[in-house]
Amino acid sequence: MSALEKAFTSKPGKAIAAKAGLKDPPRLRRGRTWPEGAIVLAEIGDGSLARRTLTLLGRSVESPVVDDGGEPTPGYGARIGALVVDVTGLTTIPQLEELRAVLRPAVKGIERAGRIVIVAHPSAGDWEQRSVARALDGINRTIGKELRGGATTTLLHVAQEATPGDLVSTLGFVLQGRSAFVDGQAWTVAAAEQPAETLQERPLEDRVVVVTGAARGIGAAIARTLARDGARIVAVDIPPAGEALAQVANEVGGTALQLDITAADAGAAIAAHVARSGRPLYAVVHNAGITRDKMLANTDASRWASVLDVNLAAQMRINEVLLDPATEGGLADGGRLVGIASTSGLAGNKGQTNYAASKAGVAGLVEAMAPDLAERSVTVNAVAPGFIETEMTGRIPFVQREIFRRSNSLSQGGRPEDVAETIGYLLDPRSQGVTGQVIRVCGQNLVGA
Amino acid sequence: MSHNAVVIGGNRIPFAKAGGPYAEASNHDLLTAALDGLVARFGLAGTRVGEVAGGAVLKHPKDFNLTREVVLSSALSPATPACDLQQACGTGLETTIYIANKIALGQIDVGISAGVDSASDAPITVSDGLKRALLRANRARSAAERAKALAGIRPRHLAPQAPGVAEPRTGLSMGEHQALTTERWGIGRTEQDELAAASHHHLAAAWDDGFFDDLVTPYLGVAKDAILRPDTSVEKLAKLKPAFGGPQGTMTAGNSTALSDGAATALLASEEWARENGMPVLARFVDAEVAAVDHPGGDDLLLGPVAATGRLLARQGLTPNDFALIEIHEAFASTVLATLKAWEDEDYCRGLGLDGAIGTLDRARLNVAGSSLAAGHPFAATGARIFPTLAKLLHERGPGSKGLISMCAAGGQGVVAILEAV
Ligand SMILES: NC(=O)c1ccc[n+]([C@@H]2O[C@H](COP(=O)([O-])OP(=O)(O)OC[C@H]3O[C@@H](n4cnc5c(N)ncnc54)[C@H](O)[C@@H]3O)[C@@H](O)[C@H]2O)c1
Numbered sequence A: 001m002s003a004l005e006k007a008f009t010s011k012p013g014k015a016i017a018a019k020a021g022l023k024d025p026p027r028l029r030r031g032r033t034w035p036e037g038a039i040v041l042a043e044i045g046d047g048s049l050a051r052r053t054l055t056l057l058g059r060s061v062e063s064p065v066v067d068d069g070g071e072p073t074p075g076y077g078a079r080i081g082a083l084v085v086d087v088t089g090l091t092t093i094p095q096l097e098e099l100r101a102v103l104r105p106a107v108k109g110i111e112r113a114g115r116i117v118i119v120a121h122p123s124a125g126d127w128e129q130r131s132v133a134r135a136l137d138g139i140n141r142t143i144g145k146e147l148r149g150g151a152t153t154t155l156l157h158v159a160q161e162a163t164p165g166d167l168v169s170t171l172g173f174v175l176q177g178r179s180a181f182v183d184g185q186a187w188t189v190a191a192a193e194q195p196a197e198t199l200q201e202r203p204l205e206d207r208v209v210v211v212t213g214a215a216r217g218i219g220a221a222i223a224r225t226l227a228r229d230g231a232r233i234v235a236v237d238i239p240p241a242g243e244a245l246a247q248v249a250n251e252v253g254g255t256a257l258q259l260d261i262t263a264a265d266a267g268a269a270i271a272a273h274v275a276r277s278g279r280p281l282y283a284v285v286h287n288a289g290i291t292r293d294k295m296l297a298n299t300d301a302s303r304w305a306s307v308l309d310v311n312l313a314a315q316m317r318i319n320e321v322l323l324d325p326a327t328e329g330g331l332a333d334g335g336r337l338v339g340i341a342s343t344s345g346l347a348g349n350k351g352q353t354n355y356a357a358s359k360a361g362v363a364g365l366v367e368a369m370a371p372d373l374a375e376r377s378v379t380v381n382a383v384a385p386g387f388i389e390t391e392m393t394g395r396i397p398f399v400q401r402e403i404f405r406r407s408n409s410l411s412q413g414g415r416p417e418d419v420a421e422t423i424g425y426l427l428d429p430r431s432q433g434v435t436g437q438v439i440r441v442c443g444q445n446l447v448g449a
Numbered sequence B: 001m002s003h004n005a006v007v008i009g010g011n012r013i014p015f016a017k018a019g020g021p022y023a024e025a026s027n028h029d030l031l032t033a034a035l036d037g038l039v040a041r042f043g044l045a046g047t048r049v050g051e052v053a054g055g056a057v058l059k060h061p062k063d064f065n066l067t068r069e070v071v072l073s074s075a076l077s078p079a080t081p082a083c084d085l086q087q088a089c090g091t092g093l094e095t096t097i098y099i100a101n102k103i104a105l106g107q108i109d110v111g112i113s114a115g116v117d118s119a120s121d122a123p124i125t126v127s128d129g130l131k132r133a134l135l136r137a138n139r140a141r142s143a144a145e146r147a148k149a150l151a152g153i154r155p156r157h158l159a160p161q162a163p164g165v166a167e168p169r170t171g172l173s174m175g176e177h178q179a180l181t182t183e184r185w186g187i188g189r190t191e192q193d194e195l196a197a198a199s200h201h202h203l204a205a206a207w208d209d210g211f212f213d214d215l216v217t218p219y220l221g222v223a224k225d226a227i228l229r230p231d232t233s234v235e236k237l238a239k240l241k242p243a244f245g246g247p248q249g250t251m252t253a254g255n256s257t258a259l260s261d262g263a264a265t266a267l268l269a270s271e272e273w274a275r276e277n278g279m280p281v282l283a284r285f286v287d288a289e290v291a292a293v294d295h296p297g298g299d300d301l302l303l304g305p306v307a308a309t310g311r312l313l314a315r316q317g318l319t320p321n322d323f324a325l326i327e328i329h330e331a332f333a334s335t336v337l338a339t340l341k342a343w344e345d346e347d348y349c350r351g352l353g354l355d356g357a358i359g360t361l362d363r364a365r366l367n368v369a370g371s372s373l374a375a376g377h378p379f380a381a382t383g384a385r386i387f388p389t390l391a392k393l394l395h396e397r398g399p400g401s402k403g404l405i406s407m408c409a410a411g412g413q414g415v416v417a418i419l420e421a422v
Helices: A003-009 A011-019 A049-056 A095-109 A127-146 A164-175 A217-228 A239-251 A266-277 A301-323 A343-347 A353-376 A398-406 A416-427 B027-041 B066-073 B091-104 B128-139 B143-151 B174-184 B189-208 B234-238 B271-276 B301-316 B333-344 B346-351 B381-397
Strands: A039-043 A080-086 A110-120 A152-158 A185-189 A208-212 A232-237 A255-258 A281-286 A331-340 A379-385 A438-441 B005-012 B051-054 B082-084 B110-118 B242-244 B260-270 B283-292 B325-328 B402-409 B413-421
Touching: A039 A049, A049 A080, A049 A110, A049 A164, A080 A095, A080 A164, A095 A110, A095 A127, A110 A127, A110 A164, A127 A152, A152 A164, A164 A185, A164 A416, A185 A438, A208 A217, A208 A266, A217 A232, A217 A239, A217 A281, A217 A416, A232 A239, A232 A266, A239 A255, A239 B027, A255 A266, A255 B027, A266 A281, A266 A301, A281 A301, A281 A416, A301 A331, A301 A353, A331 A353, A331 A416, A343 A353, A343 A379, A343 A438, A353 A379, A353 A438, A379 A416, A416 A438, B005 B027, B005 B091, B005 B271, B005 B381, B027 B066, B027 B110, B027 B260, B051 B066, B051 B091, B066 B082, B066 B110, B091 B110, B091 B260, B091 B283, B091 B381, B091 B402, B091 B413, B110 B381, B174 B242, B174 B301, B174 B333, B189 B234, B189 B333, B260 B271, B260 B381, B283 B301, B283 B381, B301 B333, B301 B346, B301 B402, B301 B413, B325 B333, B325 B381, B333 B346, B333 B402, B381 B402, B381 B413
Parallel strands: A039 A080, A080 A110, A110 A152, A152 A185, A208 A232, A208 A281, A232 A255, A281 A331, A331 A379, A379 A438, B051 B082, B051 B110, B325 B402
Antiparallel strands: B005 B260, B005 B283, B110 B260, B283 B413, B402 B413
């Protein structure tokens, strides 16, 4: 800890910081926990998907308080845990008023780390309908910035044909503590073939999952979280990181594979390792990544090449090998691929042209692959972490780190497990309808889309 | 006796010079690290393994149950039994033979062999004089008697004693013994330096190829064998002063092994267990033999493996040409060279009770991934280093490829074993 950091975290330091408007950040709710207060369901139009999904999740719901213009503004007695608004039947601008009328009492009465979830259909239809769909996006992002106490908001675009079975893993994830650091985001859930089942305690039971860069940081958290969910982890990292890698592998009861993912035969080495186990390969989480930051004016070819190779080209090469049906130990049909993008890639970040290129490239890659692999029921997604507290970000100078931390709606850095939980959600067999998505785990970082 | 004992793989930590990066680590620490790396590689966390056999040459009295204590510190199931064995520098090979035999006999399905030594953490004991004085003081019935006993302690008694490096029956160190052998067999300086340089170059090439990526796990920030000098050469080695054999001696620090710290492990199982559990099967353990020479009577201390090799090859009906690869532990470069000369020596071999010379080795098959001169030689670990290394090399050459391991050990002993790729 630097002298400045010590002063800042001391009692008098904290008092001064509080005066300056720097309060202790809110405590987030994490893990497989539900909101404490009631889950309130509001339906605008005649949609019932959210109601049926909540029934499948085994959650009872209460009716909303509606702001009908009366005085004083009506409120909730006890704090509510979540508001789920089903707007699948919302098609006109005047109907947006109905949304305001349920949102207003809810944002006032929501508990700490509560949830607002808007369930909509993807943008389609006439001019007004598509304009309204986009309006929802603006509403969602703004609520995220206004909510306090660690509460978050999410907009889900759910396909017309989707069933409660399609939405169950998503709505469960968003309401539970697993989505703690996902705020102000929107993504799409398509219809897929899957049984209507509620959330499973160990959705990945006995499934083989490869995690690259698993020796430390976010990768180690991914290994732990997915193992908690039942996965058999193949933990991959470069040979020099082998000692920490072995510890992670032993802790999660998996296997360690010392491998540089940029090696020409990396895909084959992973496949051979999996093939021996005699179990199909269910998922690959391409987490390994590096930074070689410099302003573009000082970025030479080697800084450029190494970052693009590790962060983007290597996973593309590995995917190609693992997706070849001739590869023994390759990815099974119905499998999962996840890449790690970054808010730096989506929004751009000074001094990181190479990194931004690679991370935006990951987003492009999953969007491109998803439709092509739909036939094999393989889903391909990315998560884009914002500021996550790891060894890597711990080396950023204190003042800068404190600024990064607070530059989001939750006023804090995320934890590696927050990224891991989001990946666990994408890997859930019930998340079959979630593909080609890039989900930011950034506490609604102020920069970027 | 109907089970095929096979080698699944191995794991060791990088070896390092005594007093180097592992100076603060104990045998227990080193072996736990090597074992945990093996457990991680093969996904054995929480698994009850049939038995773990390990050992160390330099051992503290408190480490009487070293391997069992290491198992308890490791990620293996605490229900895994373990034993300690010791056969000087042959320990790591002897523990492997012990495990392979138990598997072959059907007594266990899967086992781990291991060896470790820390020359940094060698057990320092008190002198006999100090020990006697302390015992007398302990038995004393009055303060005066106790004071008298303690007064018997002399400054020279207080000097700590490092473990003996000399052969108890000859008083000669291993290097001094080998200097006699070097002289007797007419081994020249240049051929010793050539062998040493080749060892470094072979080991360096194997590291560059990533050969050790699935045989070694880093420890305490050391990711590669720390004794290895990739850029050494015969010319550089030629500049070193003799270390043994007097001013005219040919043995130097460059063509003798360095005092080292390290640990190694190997995973063995019945072929059925390996296949059922989705494990790689590299090679089959074929046979082994131990032998000893009468070094107090004047025999070459480190040529024990010659008789063992001769008897083993005769029993198996094999000649050196039948082996794709041969690993001869490089205690000293001249040990390897004298061993090969002895193999070719009709009279010497007959003198050992063999039917004739063992034969000539094609040197291109010798220690192709480097050996102890370059890697280092933490005594008991070396056999457990060589075994999985050779198994992997043979496996790469294809099924049926045979390999021989020959290890010399203190006390005039030799341990040899045969592997065959599956
Ligand atoms: N920490 C953050 O705030 C943050 C933000 C956005 C994105 N990310 C991304 O999340 C991922 C993990 O980040 P982290 O903070 O845990 O980083 P980290 O540096 O702590 O861990 C990355 C791991 O990847 C491994 N790795 C690097 N190159 C490799 C290669 N060629 N082959 C195999 N393994 C290799 C490293 O050895 C290391 O163990 C990275 O892709 C990173 O870009 C992190």
